[in-house]
Amino acid sequence: MISVVIMTLEEALQRIHEAGRCFVIFDADTGEVLEVQESDAADAPDALLGTMGAASKVHGSVKGRFFDGAEVTLETLEHEVEESRCAAGRVAVFSRWSVLPPGELVRVLETDDFAPPMDTFHGPRHVIERIFDYSPDILLPFVRRLERIAQRTSVEQGLEAPVRLVLESKLAVLAGDFARLKTVWERHHPGTFSSLVWHPELLECIGDLRPRDPEPIEILIQTVSYPKPMMFGPRCEALRSLGKVGGPAGPRAARGIRDMIYDSTPSIMDLRECVLARIETPESEWEGCPRCYWGRVPGRPWQDDDYCAACLGLGFVR
Numbered sequence: 001m002i003s004v005v006i007m008t009l010e011e012a013l014q015r016i017h018e019a020g021r022c023f024v025i026f027d028a029d030t031g032e033v034l035e036v037q038e039s040d041a042a043d044a045p046d047a048l049l050g051t052m053g054a055a056s057k058v059h060g061s062v063k064g065r066f067f068d069g070a071e072v073t074l075e076t077l078e079h080e081v082e083e084s085r086c087a088a089g090r091v092a093v094f095s096r097w098s099v100l101p102p103g104e105l106v107r108v109l110e111t112d113d114f115a116p117p118m119d120t121f122h123g124p125r126h127v128i129e130r131i132f133d134y135s136p137d138i139l140l141p142f143v144r145r146l147e148r149i150a151q152r153t154s155v156e157q158g159l160e161a162p163v164r165l166v167l168e169s170k171l172a173v174l175a176g177d178f179a180r181l182k183t184v185w186e187r188h189h190p191g192t193f194s195s196l197v198w199h200p201e202l203l204e205c206i207g208d209l210r211p212r213d214p215e216p217i218e219i220l221i222q223t224v225s226y227p228k229p230m231m232f233g234p235r236c237e238a239l240r241s242l243g244k245v246g247g248p249a250g251p252r253a254a255r256g257i258r259d260m261i262y263d264s265t266p267s268i269m270d271l272r273e274c275v276l277a278r279i280e281t282p283e284s285e286w287e288g289c290p291r292c293y294w295g296r297v298p299g300r301p302w303q304d305d306d307y308c309a310a311c312l313g314l315g316f317v318r
């Protein structure tokens with residue numbers, strides 16, 4: 001039975017101590033304790049899910065934690081309240097950002113200090129990614145402002161190095177400048193190009209350049225067909241980027257993909273077949289995706305990190 005009366009922290013603490021090993025359901029937005037279940041109920045997964053489901057019907061978003069009652073203090077519960085309020089605050093900000101047009105997102109980057117509950121890494125990084133969901137023709141009027149942000153170096157206003165790398169990379173891609181992309185990465189991560197290129201963000205950027213020159217295409221082929229075991233992330237990003245390249249990737253890319261991208265999940269197999277089709281059918285059969293340019297749909301909800309369903313992230317459909 002789910003209580004609709006919210007307990008005080010002291011009442012919750014007393015019930016947790018009485019319960020011993022227990023599962024506690026919190027209101028995810030406020031951190032207030034909604035229900036304390038003794039371990040018998042908590043050990044049955046079905047009961048647990050049912051109860052979480054029932055709680056969410058009454059209260060909206062909820063979260064659950066297992067506790068050993070003897071170890072829980074008032075500070076433990078106060079910490080949950082603090083964390084939940086921070087998370088709810090972040091969600092409110094992310095939700096507000098997700099409906100802003102690109103010019104307003106640039107202004108957020110120019111003026112926001114990303115104070116708590118946001119932070120100076122995830123906040124600006126999220127904004128940059130959302131800005132660069134938009135197509136080049138929409139972004140071009142904002143390039144000068146974005147370049148100025150990338151060049152800011154003061155401690156108060158400057159971007160953290162990993163965030164600056166993202167922005168500089170995106171600007172290099174927008175300029176269609178592979179040499180600049182290389183320079184940016186060599187400055188942040190010396191030696192990036194002297195062996196296998198494996199940073200997924202970089203492999204994505206190389207694809208976004210839609211290169212026609214052999215050097216960037218060769219990088220993608222080397223990574224997708226790397227003969228030894230490696231993390232799938234880089235290989236998959238090289239695969240997707242070769243799909244962005246299309247025909248100029250050539251038969252060696254297709255061979256590498258067939259050799260090294262094995263049958264696995266349906267989504268990976270769909271992506272592989274789509275990329276092979278892009279490489280092996282005439283360019284004239286393909287057109288720009290109507291929903292996206294870079295592979296993710298502009299204005300998507302804040303928590304949506306998926307690739308565009310229409311083109312699987314390639315930016316082209318037929």
Ligand SMILES: [Zn+2]
Nearest residue numbers: 289292308311
């Ligand atoms: Zn698309």
